Amino acid sequence: MAVLTDFKGEKPTWCPGCGDYGVLNALQRTAVDLGLDPEDMVVVSGIGCSGKLSAYFGSYGLHTIHGRTLPTAQGVKLANRDLTVLAAGGDGDGFGIGMGHFIHAMRRNVDITYLVMDNHIYGLTTGQTSPTSDPGFVTKTAPKGAVEFPVHPLSLALSAGCGFVAQGFSGDIPQLSAILKRAIQHKGFSFVNIFSPCVTFNKQNTYEFYKSNVVKVDDDPEYDSANLGLAMAKIEQTQSIVTGVLYEHNRPTYEDSVPNYSKTGLATAQHVLTEADFERLLTQFQ
Amino acid sequence: MNGELGWKVGGEQGEGIDSTGEIFAWTLHRLGYYAFAYRHFMSRVKGGHTNYKIRVTDRAVGHHGDDLHILVAFDQETVNVNWDEMVDGGIVIADVASGDVQHPETGNVHFCSIPLTGLAKESGSAIMKNMVAVGVTAAIVGLTPEDFLSVIEDRFKKKGQAVVDSNLSAVRIGYDYYNQHFSHHLQLPLRPVAIAPRHLYISGNEATALGALAAGCRVLAAYPITPATEIMYWLVKYLPEYGGVVVQAEDEISAVNMALGANYAGARAMTSTSGPGFSLMMETLGLAGISETPLVIVDVQRGGPSTGLPTKTEQSDLYEALYGSHGESPRIVLTPTTIEECFRFAVEAFNLAETYQCPVILASDLYMGMSKGSIDSLDTSSVQIRRGKLVTQSELEGVSRGEFKRYQVSEDGISPRAIPGQKGGRFIALGNEHDEFGSEMEDQSMRVLQMDKRARKLQSFHELSGASVSGPKDAQITLVGFGSTRGVIDEARTALMQQGLIVAHVQVSVVAPFPADLIRPYIAGAGTVLAVEVNSRGQLADQLRLQLGYHEKIQSCLKYDGDPMLVKDIVKRAKEVIAVGSVN
Numbered sequence: 001m002a003v004l005t006d007f008k009g010e011k012p013t014w015c016p017g018c019g020d021y022g023v024l025n026a027l028q029r030t031a032v033d034l035g036l037d038p039e040d041m042v043v044v045s046g047i048g049c050s051g052k053l054s055a056y057f058g059s060y061g062l063h064t065i066h067g068r069t070l071p072t073a074q075g076v077k078l079a080n081r082d083l084t085v086l087a088a089g090g091d092g093d094g095f096g097i098g099m100g101h102f103i104h105a106m107r108r109n110v111d112i113t114y115l116v117m118d119n120h121i122y123g124l125t126t127g128q129t130s131p132t133s134d135p136g137f138v139t140k141t142a143p144k145g146a147v148e149f150p151v152h153p154l155s156l157a158l159s160a161g162c163g164f165v166a167q168g169f170s171g172d173i174p175q176l177s178a179i180l181k182r183a184i185q186h187k188g189f190s191f192v193n194i195f196s197p198c199v200t201f202n203k204q205n206t207y208e209f210y211k212s213n214v215v216k217v218d219d220d221p222e223y224d225s226a227n228l229g230l231a232m233a234k235i236e237q238t239q240s241i242v243t244g245v246l247y248e249h250n251r252p253t254y255e256d257s258v259p260n261y262s263k264t265g266l267a268t269a270q271h272v273l274t275e276a277d278f279e280r281l282l283t284q285f286q
Numbered sequence: 287m288n289g290e291l292g293w294k295v296g297g298e299q300g301e302g303i304d305s306t307g308e309i310f311a312w313t314l315h316r317l318g319y320y321a322f323a324y325r326h327f328m329s330r331v332k333g334g335h336t337n338y339k340i341r342v343t344d345r346a347v348g349h350h351g352d353d354l355h356i357l358v359a360f361d362q363e364t365v366n367v368n369w370d371e372m373v374d375g376g377i378v379i380a381d382v383a384s385g386d387v388q389h390p391e392t393g394n395v396h397f398c399s400i401p402l403t404g405l406a407k408e409s410g411s412a413i414m415k416n417m418v419a420v421g422v423t424a425a426i427v428g429l430t431p432e433d434f435l436s437v438i439e440d441r442f443k444k445k446g447q448a449v450v451d452s453n454l455s456a457v458r459i460g461y462d463y464y465n466q467h468f469s470h471h472l473q474l475p476l477r478p479v480a481i482a483p484r485h486l487y488i489s490g491n492e493a494t495a496l497g498a499l500a501a502g503c504r505v506l507a508a509y510p511i512t513p514a515t516e517i518m519y520w521l522v523k524y525l526p527e528y529g530g531v532v533v534q535a536e537d538e539i540s541a542v543n544m545a546l547g548a549n550y551a552g553a554r555a556m557t558s559t560s561g562p563g564f565s566l567m568m569e570t571l572g573l574a575g576i577s578e579t580p581l582v583i584v585d586v587q588r589g590g591p592s593t594g595l596p597t598k599t600e601q602s603d604l605y606e607a608l609y610g611s612h613g614e615s616p617r618i619v620l621t622p623t624t625i626e627e628c629f630r631f632a633v634e635a636f637n638l639a640e641t642y643q644c645p646v647i648l649a650s651d652l653y654m655g656m657s658k659g660s661i662d663s664l665d666t667s668s669v670q671i672r673r674g675k676l677v678t679q680s681e682l683e684g685v686s687r688g689e690f691k692r693y694q695v696s697e698d699g700i701s702p703r704a705i706p707g708q709k710g711g712r713f714i715a716l717g718n719e720h721d722e723f724g725s726e727m728e729d730q731s732m733r734v735l736q737m738d739k740r741a742r743k744l745q746s747f748h749e750l751s752g753a754s755v756s757g758p759k760d761a762q763i764t765l766v767g768f769g770s771t772r773g774v775i776d777e778a779r780t781a782l783m784q785q786g787l788i789v790a791h792v793q794v795s796v797v798a799p800f801p802a803d804l805i806r807p808y809i810a811g812a813g814t815v816l817a818v819e820v821n822s823r824g825q826l827a828d829q830l831r832l833q834l835g836y837h838e839k840i841q842s843c844l845k846y847d848g849d850p851m852l853v854k855d856i857v858k859r860a861k862e863v864i865a866v867g868s869v870n
Contacts, residue, residue, distance in 0.1 A: 006687070009714075010725055039687065042706045044547065055714050055726060058687075060706040062550055063716035063726070064543065065573050071507075071540035075547025076706070078505055078531060079555065083706050104536035262504070262529030267552030267705060271502035271528065271671075278666040281496060281524065285486040286316075 006038050007031050007058040019196030019207075020049055022170025023117050024056055027086075029173070030180040031059075036084055044073035046089030046098065049124045050117040050196070053088045067097030070105040073112050080265035081111070081255050084184060091118040095131040095151040106162040106189055110254045113183045113190045116153065117170070119198035120205045127201035137204060153193045154235050158228060158247060164190035165231065165247040167240075169214055170197070171207045175243060182245055188253045195243075210241070217244030289344050289475045291427065292353045295419060296337030296368060297360030299328060305441075306358070306416035307338025310423060311658065312437045314342050315487040317429075318478045320660040324350035324653070324850065329512070329596040335363050344475040346661055348624055348773020352852045355472050356426060358419045360402070365389050377470050379422050381415065396470045405459050414456040421460025427474045431457040482662040490628040490654035490770075493664070494584060495520035497632025498556055500669045503582070504530030505555035507544035509537055509563055512596050513652040514586040517558040538563035542570045542583065549580045550715055552676075552705030554636050556582035560652075561590045561603055568611040571645050575615025575740065577715040578693065578701065580639035580646075584632075587651040589848055598848035599652035601769055602821035604829075607647045608798055614737070616744050618646045619798040621769035623754065625661055627795060628654065633669050634749060641674035642743050643700060649797075651820070653850045654770035675702045682710035691722040695735045699742030744799045752801025755808055757790030763860055764812035766805075767819065768794040768826050771851055775818050778856035787864070794826065800833045814863050815840045818856055822846040 007028040014020050031041065041059035045051040047066035054061030064072045073087035094102055094116045105114065121139065122128040128141040132153070136145040157165045164186040168176035176194065183190040195210050215238045217223045223244075224230055231247040255261055262269070273281075295306045304325065311321040320343045328334040341351035354371040357364070357378045365380060365387055372378065374394045380387040383403035389395075400422060406415040417438075421431055434457055442449045495517045498506070506521045508514070522532045535541035541557040548555035559567070564585045574581040587603045589595025607619045618638050622631045628650060635646040682690070682704065692713035694701040701722075704711025718726040719733050727733075754772070757764070757779065767775045772793040779789045792808050794801065809815055809830060817827035817840060824842040831837050843859035845851050 009688075039709050039712050040707055042551065052726075055716075058712070060712055061714035061716075062547065062577075063714055063718065064546075065569050065717055068539065068543040068570070071535065071543035072547035072550075074533075075505070075507065075544035075549075075555065076551040078533065078544070079548035079551035079553030080705075080707060083551065100536055101540055104540070108533075258526070258531050260526035260529065261531050265707070266504045266529065266548075268707065269529075271504055271554070273500050273528075273666075273669070275666065278500075281499075282484065282486060282664065282666075285488040285492070286484075 001035060002032065002037055004028055004032055009058045009061075010055045012052065012056045014049060014052065015200050017199040018049065019119060019170035019198065020053065020117050022173055022176065023115065023194055023196055024053060026168070026170070026173045026176040026180055027057060027115075029177045030184065033177070033181060034184060040082070041084045041086070042076050044069050044076060044085065044087045046093035048090040048093050048122070050088055050090035050093065067093050068101065069093065070098060070101040070114065074105060074108065074110045077110050077112050078255070078266070080267040082265040082268070085112040086115060086184075087112055088115040088117065091116060091120060091130045091132040092122050095153060099131070099151070103156070103160050106157060106160040106191065108254045109163060109188045109251065111188055113192065116193045117196035118153070118193050119196050119202055121198050121202040123198045123201055134204065152240060154240055154246060155232065157191045158231055162191050163188045163249050163251055164245070166191070166245045167193045167195070167243050169195045169210050169243050171210060172243070175216070179245060182248070186248065187250060213241050215242045217242060217246060290351060291342045291355050291472060291474055292339065292351050293342065293356045293423065294337050294339040294354055294368060295358040295360075296335060296364030298332070299330065299334045299336040300332035301360060302413065302416045303336050303338050303360070306419060307340060309420055309434065309437050309441065311340045312487060313429070313434050314340070315485070315660050316436060317433060318481040318485070319475065320344065320346050321487060322347050322350050322657065322659040324657045327597050335367055337364065337368065342474060344478055346659070347777075348659065349777060349853070350657065350850070352854050356423060358423065359387065360415070362387050369393070377426055377472065379419065383415070398468050400463060402460070405463060406456055409456045409459050410452050414453060417453050417456035418460035421457035422464045424457065425461045425464035426470065426472055428471065429474075431461050484663050485660060486664060487658055487660050488625060489516065489656055489658040490622070490625050490650050491516040491586065491656060492520055493625050493628035494632045494648065494650065494655070497629040498636070499524055499528065500666065501554060501633040501636035502671050503554040503556050503636060504528065505533070505545065505548045505553055506558065507533045507535050507541040507548070507555065508558050509535050509541050511560045511563050513588055513656050514558045514560045514584065516656065517584060517586070538566040539570070542567040542581070546570055546574055546579055546581050549639070552707075556584060558584040558586070560586050560588045562593065564603060564606060565610075571611040571617065572613050572615055573717045574645040575617065576613070576717055576719070578643040578703070578740070579715055580636075580643055582635045582639050583645060583647050585647055585649045586655040587649060589846070595848045597652070599770070599850050600820050600846060601651055602825065602846070603649060604768075604797060604821070604825040607649050614741070616642070616644045616740055617798060618642065618644065618744070618747070619796070620646065620648050620750070621795055621797055622648070622650055622654065623769060623772035623793045623795045625654070625659055626664060629664050631795070637670065637672040638749060640676065641672060641700070641749070642747070643674065643703060644743065649769065651770050675700055677702045677704050677708070677711060679708055682708055685710035687712050688723070692724045693720060693722045693736060695722060695739050698746050699739045747799045750796050751804060752796035753792055753794045753804050755790070755792050755804070758788060759790070759807045759811035761790035761811070762788045762813045763864055764790040764792060764808050764815050765856065765860070766792045766794065766815060766817045766826065766830065768797060771818055771820065774851045774853055775856060777853045778860065781853055781857050782860055797829065800829060802833045806834055809834050809836050812839065816843050816860055816863055817841070818843045818851065820845050820851055
């Protein structure tokens with residue numbers, strides 16, 4: 001059985017205090033709690049500070065190009081459905097350049113988990129506006145304040161048919177770990193948006209801000225995460241400053257819906273055609 | 287008749303032109319002839335001129351032929367567009383449904399006005415005018431309506447015996463009408479006596495898809511695009527029978543990255559596309575290069591740039607296949623020259639991608655991909671699956687997690703490769719420069735070691751010869767082509783030799799790594815070199831100059847008007863360059 005150190009990769013180089021440490025810690029704890037084997041897991045990460053997660057986590061990893069974590073991760077899963085596959089990126093990677101893939105991954109429902117470390121800013125490139133930056137937020141590329149309406153990842157995910165929509169906060173590792181556990185266990189595409197403060201370039205969406213403003217759905221005894229309407233309402237009421245599993249609904253995964261798709265990992269089988277196969281296949285050309 | 291017959295049916299798109307051509311071609315193929323079919327069509331669903339040309343021969347050919355002996359015209363435009371292609375003594379069958387069809391006074395052509403639609407209506411339905419036309423053709427070339435029965439049954443038996451009967455009866459009506467009213471006849475070539483056990487009528491796209499399946503490819507991620515979609519159609523039908531899957535991605539960027547992810551995880555996966563989609567995939571070529579992840583991309587080229595000529599053939603993606611994507615990383619570019627090679631190279635593309643751990647671009651084109659031809663064999667017995675330096679679990683025995691050198695600086699430039707799920711093989715595949723373990727770094731000496739390692743890996747490339755050559759090294763003129771032009775250049779060579787010239791032919795099938803040693807003697811020894819290409823810049827000629835030199839003797843024969851290269855285009859240009867050469 002793997003222990004915490006088995007899920008440690010390279011030593012992180014994030015800024016001291018970066019929210020991404022919390023995400024890494026929560027993910028490591030989750031993996032141990034679920035009894036996963038690091039070499040049966042793949043983390044596919046994008047570009048940005050969040051993209052370093054694959055190197056710092058102890059599983060197999062694929063640090064891909066900007067915005068393409070989701071197609072790549074779906075490819076990994078389709079090649080070997082026996083693996084636990086996670087995609088991870090930031091708000092720029094996922095909701096800027098990669099937005100198209102986000103919507104389609106939710107429609108497709110391949111059984112992977114997508115973590116977005118959302119800091120509302122481009123950090124690695126030293127502070128530009130991101131798709132989730134609040135209106136008026138001053139950055140190097142918006143010195144007079146952001147003028148575009150921000151992306152709302154949670155409501156977007158709900159309307160795209162995502163079967164598991166959650167939000168966590170890297171300042172609350174026990175809660176985040178509990179969310180990640182359910183996300184990984186969910187059969188189908190699961191989406192976890194994580195408030196992961198950038199302590200260097202974002203002085204607005206800070207730990208303090210989230211600690212004093214975040215509403216936890218678990219504190220609401222009436223809340224039912226199977227109810228799409230309640231999820232929508234909760235997001236509206238809290239202006240998205242809400243954490244917990246907002247919605248979970250099981251629908252058949254892509255793997256289980258595609259006719260005749262292999263029940264075991266394609267990557268681990270031999271695929272050789274016999275002469276009888278060829279004879280049969282060639283009949284159509286005769 | 288020279289052992290061949292050119293037949294064409296034309297009309298408005300959407301009125302069954304393709305199915306008429308298919309029925310004629312399949313029938314001749316089954317009778318033992320060789321059929322080669324080229325479809326001329328437009329980027330719209332209904333309307334616009336379309337035609338289907340079939341060349342019937344007594345041997346396998348790779349070209350639809352310059353000449354036309356029989357033209358079945360369902361409208362005036364078909365006559366206007368195709369008249370110049372008619373040979374002396376040829377026959378035009380014109381449907382008089384839309385009023386009198388006019389024809390030019392040039393040429394010695396028998397013009398037969400026949401109420402094809404009217405006869406079809408009499409036999410039950412106007413849509414059977416195509417079958418009436420097939421019957422007329424049968425009468426001209428000495429076939430019987432019954433010769434078409436097996437193909438008609440295959441196509442229509444699902445709809446019931448009555449539909450089979452009415453189609454066959456329409457063929458008979460056309461057959462009888464022609465015999466009662468006309469007496470011009472044309473001969474088919476001699477019918478081959480023995481039919482090969484694998485006498486196949488197949489397109490380049492179908493052969494490519496079959497090759498991928500045979501190679502063990504079980505994931506195709508693709509976005510629909512003419513002229514590559516047929517690869518997707520074929521695999522949608524057959525991959526599920528083998529546990530595999532075709533994913534229709536949201537765009538080509540997604541498609542290529544899914545293919546990369548699946549390859550990384552140890553399956554064989556590919557994407558298939560054409561120019562616009564291929565352009566979207568460029569960034570991932572670099573990722574596959576630096577992360578040393580196998581990746582197979584099929585590019586069925588069409589007329590560019592941009593949307594260009596979506597339904598016309600071109601060979602203009604060569605620069606892109608060779609140089610597209612930023613930075614420098616190795617890649618293999620295969621350009622199959624025959625339908626058989628589409629199959630063989632598709633198999634080999636996966637072996638090469640895994641052996642050299644780099645992207646392999648299989649670049650055919652619309653002409654190769656969508657044309658169908660009769661061939662006599664498809665060598666399935668030599669299919670091998672070679673996975674290169676993929677490690678086994680036992681080879682990882684004793685390797686502690688984190689110690690596996692995925693990017694080991696090896697002599698041949700190729701490093702051991704593990705896949706997720708293997709114990710002891712954990713590594714990160716990445717687009718950043720990295721050390722031997724796959725850790726991101728910016729150390730200068732390791733950067734150079736890794737760049738040089740990757741650059742070195744193709745030095746040992748030996749699996750494919752890279753070109754086929756015929757004729758003497760010291761020819762007066764050496765014709766050089768790549769990909770789909772093999773058949774037409776071969777015929778142009780024969781035509782030029784019949785005029786007393788000494789001609790050689792080099793057909794390049796691997797553009798990268800370039801088969802310089804094989805080709806060099808044919809360029810060095812030739813009087814003149816004529817690079818024959820379906821593009822406007824002479825992209826292959828540029829490669830010849832870059833790789834071999836001999837700038838002064840390399841000339842180009844180029845075509846980029848949307849139509850495929852013809853024998854006469856090459857012969858005319860060859861004579862021009864020889865005339866200039868002899869004056870010098």
